Amino acid sequence: MLAQEFIVSCPGKVILHGEHAVVHGKVALAVSLNLRSFLRLRCSKHGKVLLNLPNLGTHLKWEVATLQTLKTAFPVDAGDPKSPSPEQIAALKEFVGVVNGSVDTENLAVMAFLYLYLSIGAKYRVLPSLEIVVWSELPIGAGLGSSAAYNVSIVAALLTACGAVGFPAQADAESARWAAEELHLINTWAFRGEKIIHGNPSGVDNAVGTWGGALRYHAGKITSLERVPELRILLTNTKVPRSTKLLVAGVRDKILKFPDILNPVLTSIDAISQECERLLKEVNRNPSVDCFSVLEELFDINQHHLNVLGVGHPSLDRLCQVTASHGLHSKLTGAGGGGCGITLLRPDVDPNVVEAAKQELKACGYECWETCIGAPGISLHMFSGLKEEVQKVFQRFEKAEH
Numbered sequence: 001m002l003a004q005e006f007i008v009s010c011p012g013k014v015i016l017h018g019e020h021a022v023v024h025g026k027v028a029l030a031v032s033l034n035l036r037s038f039l040r041l042r043c044s045k046h047g048k049v050l051l052n053l054p055n056l057g058t059h060l061k062w063e064v065a066t067l068q069t070l071k072t073a074f075p076v077d078a079g080d081p082k083s084p085s086p087e088q089i090a091a092l093k094e095f096v097g098v099v100n101g102s103v104d105t106e107n108l109a110v111m112a113f114l115y116l117y118l119s120i121g122a123k124y125r126v127l128p129s130l131e132i133v134v135w136s137e138l139p140i141g142a143g144l145g146s147s148a149a150y151n152v153s154i155v156a157a158l159l160t161a162c163g164a165v166g167f168p169a170q171a172d173a174e175s176a177r178w179a180a181e182e183l184h185l186i187n188t189w190a191f192r193g194e195k196i197i198h199g200n201p202s203g204v205d206n207a208v209g210t211w212g213g214a215l216r217y218h219a220g221k222i223t224s225l226e227r228v229p230e231l232r233i234l235l236t237n238t239k240v241p242r243s244t245k246l247l248v249a250g251v252r253d254k255i256l257k258f259p260d261i262l263n264p265v266l267t268s269i270d271a272i273s274q275e276c277e278r279l280l281k282e283v284n285r286n287p288s289v290d291c292f293s294v295l296e297e298l299f300d301i302n303q304h305h306l307n308v309l310g311v312g313h314p315s316l317d318r319l320c321q322v323t324a325s326h327g328l329h330s331k332l333t334g335a336g337g338g339g340c341g342i343t344l345l346r347p348d349v350d351p352n353v354v355e356a357a358k359q360e361l362k363a364c365g366y367e368c369w370e371t372c373i374g375a376p377g378i379s380l381h382m383f384s385g386l387k388e389e390v391q392k393v394f395q396r397f398e399k400a401e402h
C-alpha cells in the first residue's frame, strides 16, 4: 500500500458522431466535457471495504473476508483476463442479490466496482481494506459517459492504491496525470468495467475519460484529434432515463434481423464521422474556412440515421424541432433513447437566438447548458485543489466508520 488517501477525477464525454456504429467497428469522434466524476480513496486498517455512491444514495460495507468468498470466481492465478467471464458475472449477480431479469442502476455500479476490486486484487495479490466515495457532476445514464468516468476513476484509484501505477508527481499544486503507459493500463482495466455496465462497449468512452481532449476512435485504435476549432456546443438533457446496455443490445438485434438494411446505415455514419474529421482538420489549418453549414447538415443526417437504428425518442425529436425552429441543428449523443442531445452553435451565432432556444427547451422540462470541451483526462488531485462543492461532498463522509 503506497498512498493512504487521494482523490481522482475523470471527465464525461460527448460523441460528435459515431455512437452505436462504433460498437460495430466504425469511426467515432468524441470529446471530453468540463463535467467530471470525483473519487476519494482512503486506505484503512479496519478489514472492511466501504463504497459510498451519493448520486445513487448507495452506502455499502463488506468485510474483506466476505469478499474473499468470491475467490473461486476470481482466482489469483487467472492471468490477465480480457473480459469478465460468465462465471464471474453469475457470482457477482448472486452476491448482490440479482435473481433473474435485468440488473438495476445500483447493482450495475456495485457489480462493476466489485469486479474491478476483485480482479485487480487477484492480479496484484492484494485485497486492500479501504473506503471509497464516488460522486459525479454528470447526469447518470444520460449519454455523457458517466459509466466510463466511474470505471476509469475506480481503476485509477485501485491501481494507484496497490502500487500497480505510480503516484503521479504533482505537475502543479492542483492536479497531476499518470505516464502514458500507466494511462494505457488504466484504460485497459476500465474497458473491462465498462463491459459490466454496457454489455458490449466499444471502448470510446473510457478512452476519452482516460486521455481527455478530442479523440478519433476506430476498432480500439485511439488517435488524438488536433485541437478542435471553435466548437461551441449546447448540451440538453431531456431527463428521459434509459439504459446504454439495452439500447446497444437493441441495435445489435436490429442489425442481425435486417443486415442488408442496417449495415449501409452504419457505413453512412462512418462516412459522416470521416467527413466531420476532415472538416475539423481543414478549419484547423485555415480558420477562415466556413465549414459550419456542412457540420450542421451532418448533424441532421446522423440524427435521422440514429432514428433508423431505433435509438431515437419523442423527447429527442422535440429537442431537434425546438432548436430547428431557431435555426439550430441537433442530434442525440451517446446511446440515445432519451438522455442528452447536442446542438451545434456557430461561432457567430446571435446570443439572443441561443437564449431563446434555451428558454424553449427549459419550458419542455429539459435542462440545458453551454459546455467547454477538451478537458483533461483522469487526474489526481489534492483535496485543497478541489472546488468547494466537491470538497463539501467528501466532507459529508469524514466520519465514515473506522
Ligand SMILES: Nc1ncnc2c1ncn2[C@@H]1O[C@H](COP(=O)(O)OP(=O)(O)O)[C@@H](O)[C@H]1O
Pocket: 037, 053, 054, 055, 056, 104, 105, 106, 107, 108, 109, 110, 134, 135, 136, 139, 140, 141, 142, 143, 144, 145, 146, 147, 148, 150, 197, 198, 242, 243, 244, 245, 334, 335
Ligand atoms: N457516480 C456514479 N455513482 C454510481 N454509479 C454510477 C455513477 N456514474 C455511473 N454509474 C453507473 O453507470 C450507469 C450508467 O451508465 P450508462 O447507462 O452507460 O449511461 P452513461 O454512461 O451515459 O451515463 C449507472 O446505471 C450506474 O450503474
Ligand SMILES: C[C@@](O)(CCOP(=O)(O)O)CC(=O)O
Pocket: 018, 019, 020, 021, 022, 023, 142, 143, 144, 145, 146, 147, 198, 200, 201, 202, 203, 204, 205, 244, 248, 333, 334, 335, 336
Ligand atoms: C452507444 C455507445 O456508442 C455510446 C454509449 O455512451 P453512453 O453510455 O450513453 O454515454 C456505446 C459504446 O460506444 O460503447
Ligand SMILES: [Mg+2]
Pocket: 145, 146, 147, 148, 198, 205, 244
Ligand atoms: Mg455509459
